[in-house]
Amino acid sequence: MTSLNPVQGAAADDARALEARTGGVVAIRLFGWINLAVMAAFLINNYLTYWLGFPGPGTGSVAAQMQLGLYALLGLLAVAYVLRPGAPGLRPDSERISNFNAFLIRWAFWSVVIVGVVDTTISFLRVEGMLEALIGSQLTSDLGRPQFRGAYVHMPLIAASILLAAVTRTLGFFWLALLVVVSQLLIVLGRFVFSYEQAFLSDLVRFWYAALFLFASAYTLLEEGHVRVDVLYASFGQSAKGFANAFGAIAFGMVFCWTILYFGLGSKQSIINSPMLAYETTQAGFGLYVKYLMAGFLGVFAVTMMIQFVSYLFAAVADMRGEPGGRDLSGSIKH
Numbered sequence: 001m002t003s004l005n006p007v008q009g010a011a012a013d014d015a016r017a018l019e020a021r022t023g024g025v026v027a028i029r030l031f032g033w034i035n036l037a038v039m040a041a042f043l044i045n046n047y048l049t050y051w052l053g054f055p056g057p058g059t060g061s062v063a064a065q066m067q068l069g070l071y072a073l074l075g076l077l078a079v080a081y082v083l084r085p086g087a088p089g090l091r092p093d094s095e096r097i098s099n100f101n102a103f104l105i106r107w108a109f110w111s112v113v114i115v116g117v118v119d120t121t122i123s124f125l126r127v128e129g130m131l132e133a134l135i136g137s138q139l140t141s142d143l144g145r146p147q148f149r150g151a152y153v154h155m156p157l158i159a160a161s162i163l164l165a166a167v168t169r170t171l172g173f174f175w176l177a178l179l180v181v182v183s184q185l186l187i188v189l190g191r192f193v194f195s196y197e198q199a200f201l202s203d204l205v206r207f208w209y210a211a212l213f214l215f216a217s218a219y220t221l222l223e224e225g226h227v228r229v230d231v232l233y234a235s236f237g238q239s240a241k242g243f244a245n246a247f248g249a250i251a252f253g254m255v256f257c258w259t260i261l262y263f264g265l266g267s268k269q270s271i272i273n274s275p276m277l278a279y280e281t282t283q284a285g286f287g288l289y290v291k292y293l294m295a296g297f298l299g300v301f302a303v304t305m306m307i308q309f310v311s312y313l314f315a316a317v318a319d320m321r322g323e324p325g326g327r328d329l330s331g332s333i334k335h
Contacts, residue, residue: 107165123200146279199287242319253309
């Protein structure tokens with residue numbers, strides 16, 4: 001391959017930068033970033049309305065109008081980002097979005113690991129009658145209330161997990177899978193060797209397994225690990241594969257994620273909001289108090305998948321255009 005001199009290279013870079021800001025590429029990038037902006041506004045308004053007691057967008061009050069204006073504000077920020085001078089192209093945008101999504105998934109991973117260990121420890125000490133001797137009767141009684149344990153134990157641990165997500169670079173799914181196996185092994189040993197069986201052990205397995213299944217979905221999409229029916233796809237060229245992936249990301253992926261978000265967070269009684277607002281727990285004796293978080297897993301799944309589908313869309317359109325740097329089905333990089 002003939003190398004370009006610095007002048008030719010700069011001219012080529014300028015041409016690519018100009019092309020990235022024009023035509024269909026701009027439209028695709030606007031679509032993707034505005035979609036993410038609207039989702040962010042939807043999630044913020046959900047928190048303001050159902051957790052902090054704001055009136056909700058569109059109800060007529062000043063606060064409601066401000067909530068409604070949040071959609072316009074974040075949408076305009078998305079437009080400004082896409083149209084700014086020197087804006088990146090499709091592949092850099094795709095990589096940037098995937099990196100941010102990886103941070104969110106790391107945060108979710110560390111949250112469930114730490115919350116699972118701490119909540120299991122509390123439940124074990126409580127069921128064995130040792131908790132009161134350690135922390136007193138009043139705090140023991142408080143920890144028996146889901147609202148107290150959720151607000152003053154789980155939420156601070158989830159917030160602290162941001163630090164671990166920021167300093168680590170592994171998504172940790174291998175470790176989470178190992179923890180699921182270890183916790184299941186403890187159940188088997190406890191039941192058949194020591195004749196010891198408690199509800200919190202089964203709750204821990206379900207808690208971690210649900211997290212493993214739902215949090216790993218976005219990473220699996222990034223690595224082309226989901227099951228694909230290759231009856232026709234395998235015979236497509238690069239452009240046709242890019243078109244198929246782009247169409248699927250929009251028509252199936254994003255629509256599916258928005259369906260989960262709308263029906264899961266659309267009202268106070270919806271399937272995600274209702275158990276989380278009530279700090280819902282299992283009714284099985286001294287089990288873990290994390291059932292409400294498992295409802296939230298579905299929201300984390302929808303959000304991370306939506307973000308990854310936008311990244312996937314950008315990469316697919318870049319494949320359609322024949323831009324270098326894409327992945328083939330084996331996960332290797334095209335040059």
